[in-house]
Amino acid sequence: MSLYYGLYVMLVPVFKLVEMVMRALKLDLVAKVLETRFGIFIIGLHDSRPKESAPKDSVSKTEIDHLSKMVNFWWDKNGPAKMLHTFYQVRVPLVVDGLAETGRIAKADTTKPDSLKGVRILEAGCGGGVLAEDLAQLGAYVVGVDPGKDMIDLANKHLETESVGLKNRIEYHAITVEEHAKKFAGTYDAVVCSEVMEHVDEKEMILEACVRCLKPGGSLFITTENQTMVAWFFYIILYEYILRIIPKKSHFYEKFVSADTVSAITSKYGCKMHRVRGFFYDRPVNSWYFIDNQDCNYGLHVVKR
Ligand SMILES: C[S@@+](CC[C@H](N)C(=O)[O-])C[C@H]1O[C@@H](n2cnc3c(N)ncnc32)[C@H](O)[C@@H]1O
Incomplete structure (x- = not known):
């Protein structure tokens, strides 16, 4: 990892301390008053x-x-969505290792090129199909749903033109997860909802629908940003406003969610926690790593009873 990781390691305790002080002084309430009364955002x-x-x-x-x-730039591997194209480095092992740990695939098969053969996966909020294609490459049958019609059109176009070999293993639908769950409850081995939660206000609605789509014993994988000052600094201040590598107003602290909150909601719908793994995105080398710290990005795996 680059020196950038050193910066992250140094900043985490500093931000944690500031966060503690802010919480103790109830500065979040002061911020709300400033915003609602005086429009100071x-x-x-x-x-x-x-x-x-x-x-x-x-x-x-x-x-x-x-x-x-x-x-327009979703599939440009060197464009603003560049970090999505190396994200497979952690989110694919999150799914493959998770399914091996819970017995859906054999541990000995995890390194095989078709490790996900026969596994039926729903990608909830599949966007332009980057992760759906990564999972289908390993033999999974992937159904991608997304309420964004332009995203689904893009995913289909990419499949038709660039990834024809995966056509028999992927289908996309411009539909909400909630609608999809009405017809396909209890039919998936795994549901993956990656980088979606931070764009959703009604988190319980989408999580409930994701769980409903799972077979008993099926796995739900969520990747998202934690609701911390560290994530606020990296995703909003650094990526959106200083480096400008993500369009402004793509992320908001209030929409970030902690693993504890996701775990509490999914347990209400019959899931038990399996594992949470921290991720680190090393921007200078455009690579992702698993780390012990979960303050910025994490991948969570719960299992339906
Ligand atoms: C950052 S993209 C992630 C796409 C894909 N999961 C990936 O990682 O490559 C977020 C996607 O979530 C979708 N989305 C937003 N709100 C959603 C919701 N309530 N239910 C399902 N998908 C949603 C958006 O349309 C968008 O395609």
Whole structure:
């Protein structure tokens, strides 16, 4: 790993301390008052864009419209979505190791090129299909759903033109997870919801639908950003405002979610925690690593009873 990891290791305890002080002094309430009374926004804390007043599902039109603008560069491996294209380095082993640990695939098969053969996976919020294709490459049958029609069109276009060999192992649908769950409850070995939770206000709705799609004993994998000051600094201040490698207003602290919260919601719907693994994105070398710290990014694995 590069020196950048050293910076991360140094910053984590500093931010933790600041966070403790802020919590003790209830500075988050001060920030809310400043925002609501005087319109003084602290960058990336709260999402001031329009919200659904009575949400019927987990989808925010504002989020979908914002993300849809990214279709033009989604598959450019050196463009703004570059970090998504090396993310397989941790999110694929998260799924493969997890399914081996829970007995869905044999441990001896994890290193085989078709390690996921015969495994039926739902990718909830599949976007342009980057992860769906990574999983299908290993032999899984992947159903990708996403409420963003432009994203699904892009995923289909990429499949048709660049990845024809995977056509018999992937299908995409422009539909919400909640709608999909009405027809396909209890049918998947695994559901993967990667980098979606941070774009959803109604987290319980999407998580409930993800769990409903699983067979008993099936695995739900979530990757997202933790609700910490470290994640706020790296994803919003550094990536969006200083380095400008992610479009502004893609992330908000209030939408980040801790692994404890995801675990509590999914346990309400009959899941038990299997494992949480920390990830680190080493920007200068565009590589992802598993680390013990889960303050910025994490991958969570729960199992349906
Ligand atoms: C950052 S992209 C991640 C795409 C894909 N999972 C990946 O990692 O390559 C987030 C995706 O979540 C989708 N999304 C946003 N809200 C959603 C919701 N409530 N249910 C399902 N998908 C949603 C967006 O349309 C977008 O395609």
